[in-house]
Amino acid sequence: MAIQWYPGHMHKAQKDIRELLPQVDLLIEVLDARIPYSSENPAIEKIRGDKPCIKILSKSDLADPAVTAAWQVHLEQQRGVKTFATTTDEPQKIKQLLELCRRMFPAKDAGVKTINAMIVGIPNVGKSTIINTLADRIIAKTGNEPAVTKSQQRINLGSGIVLFDTPGILWPKIENPNSSYRLAVTGAIKSTAMEYDDVGFYAADYLIKAYPELLKERFQLESIPNTELAFLEVAALRRGALSAGGRINLHKICELLINELRAGTVGRITLETPEMVVQEKIEIAEAQAKKDADAAERKRRFKAGSRNPSESELAAQEANNAKRAPRGSRPPKATKPRKSK
The missing domain is CATH 3.40.50.300 (P-loop containing nucleotide triphosphate hydrolases)
Structure with missing residues (x-):
């Protein structure tokens, strides 16, 4: 998010x-x-x-x-x-x-x-x-x-x-997507800048894994469903978060869950541990390194004056040809351009 x-x-x-x-x-x-x-x-x-x-x-x-x-x-x-x-x-x-x-x-x-x-x-x-x-x-x-x-x-x-x-300040770009959700859950950003459903699903998924006993006690459940959607549906029935016709109102139950988390009525909950953050930093660094390597490779090919497509580009070209080919015909094979003499 x-x-x-x-x-x-x-x-x-x-x-x-x-x-x-x-x-x-x-x-x-x-x-x-x-x-x-x-x-x-x-x-x-x-x-x-x-x-x-x-x-x-x-x-x-x-x-x-x-x-x-x-x-x-x-x-x-x-x-x-x-x-x-x-x-x-x-x-x-x-x-x-x-x-x-x-x-x-x-x-x-x-x-x-x-x-x-x-x-x-x-x-x-x-x-x-x-x-x-x-x-x-x-x-x-x-x-x-x-x-x-x-x-x-x-x-x-x-x-x-x-x-x-000094005024409270966020920063223009939050690199860790999990941090964006956690900031939203705890109320560090205005409600108008977030989607309650999106944030509610994130919170429910984390709580099911990290604090299932607190959820069972707060929502008076004998067991906790395995998925965030299943939990939110059960919680909505418990709290009467329903729309016309008795349908589950996911927005309402997500908003209720977030508000209770902020108020501490679900229990004493921490949304991140040092170990989690260390692992997330590694994953972000690896993703950034791959992105930088791909950008460097594109730049190298451009400077070399070669428009030879990469293996992934060839695969995409063949897939595109297959889609365009008439039924029963054989699509042309993607080939690398010939080098000029």
């Missing part, structure tokens, strides 16, 4: 972050604990360089605690990275973030040397709630819809820490 949603203010925000970065001592990146990899903006990782970074795993009360712990170990293998798991309902724990910031800069005595921190994150990960908690006042707008914050802010948190807030 391709996400077709990249508002203009996000492009400006990314440019502003690049310009402000030289003034910053520390990056604080807010991630969704249910999708730590998919909610991690690759553009931020590229421009961060060697600057220390705290990765906050927000909404950890909605995520699988065992998988969250595994993600913390995985992320802290990166140079200069510390992790901090919390929820938006734990104000005292969120305030511990200030002490963690100071511990990362022991040479800067509190109240003497200022630590300039920049907080970044994709839309709808709870960044604004964290800022308001740290500042002890309402500074940033909060809401369940993504892209609430649209301008940069400078906030003095006390304790010698100044925080630069």
Whole structure:
């Protein structure tokens, strides 16, 4: 699924972050604990360089605690990275973030040397709630819809820490198709930019394999069907997600499933593990390498001035000839063009 949603203010925000970065001592990146990899903006990782970074795993009360712990170990293998798991309902724990910031800069005595921190994150990960908690006042707008914050802010948190807030930003092209679905499931993009049926089928397929017991309990089922379609049909009957005439309303049950996942009523669920992501990165790299090799081969043939078709092109030509040939006749065989003397 391709996400077709990249508002203009996000492009400006990314440019502003690049310009402000030289003034910053520390990056604080807010991630969704249910999708730590998919909610991690690759553009931020590229421009961060060697600057220390705290990765906050927000909404950890909605995520699988065992998988969250595994993600913390995985992320802290990166140079200069510390992790901090919390929820938006734990104000005292969120305030511990200030002490963690100071511990990362022991040479800067509190109240003497200022630590300039920049907080970044994709839309709808709870960044604004964290800022308001740290500042002890309402500074940033909060809401369940993504892209609430649209301008940069400078906030003095006390304790010698100044925080630069930035709008939540996605990136123009998401390479991993699974990440697109996960972002949609968790509400990082607006509902108008996604198809509920498509996303619902993805979510159902994953949950059947990863969390069947939670589905059985939530939808009061004795067993879980083997396919996402069969599960959605059974779930629709349980919840009365029907159209006129008693037909299954797939759009309605998909929307219901996604909303319950976002609210955590299905249970504590994480949509990706470090092992899954490592394998997906390998597959994406292999697919890209093949694409680059095919492009290089086409370019080589073009530069050589040869229009000799490849084996796959010859096979396609023969198949096309077979379709065009009259019934009972023998199609002409595709042949390579003769070289000019």
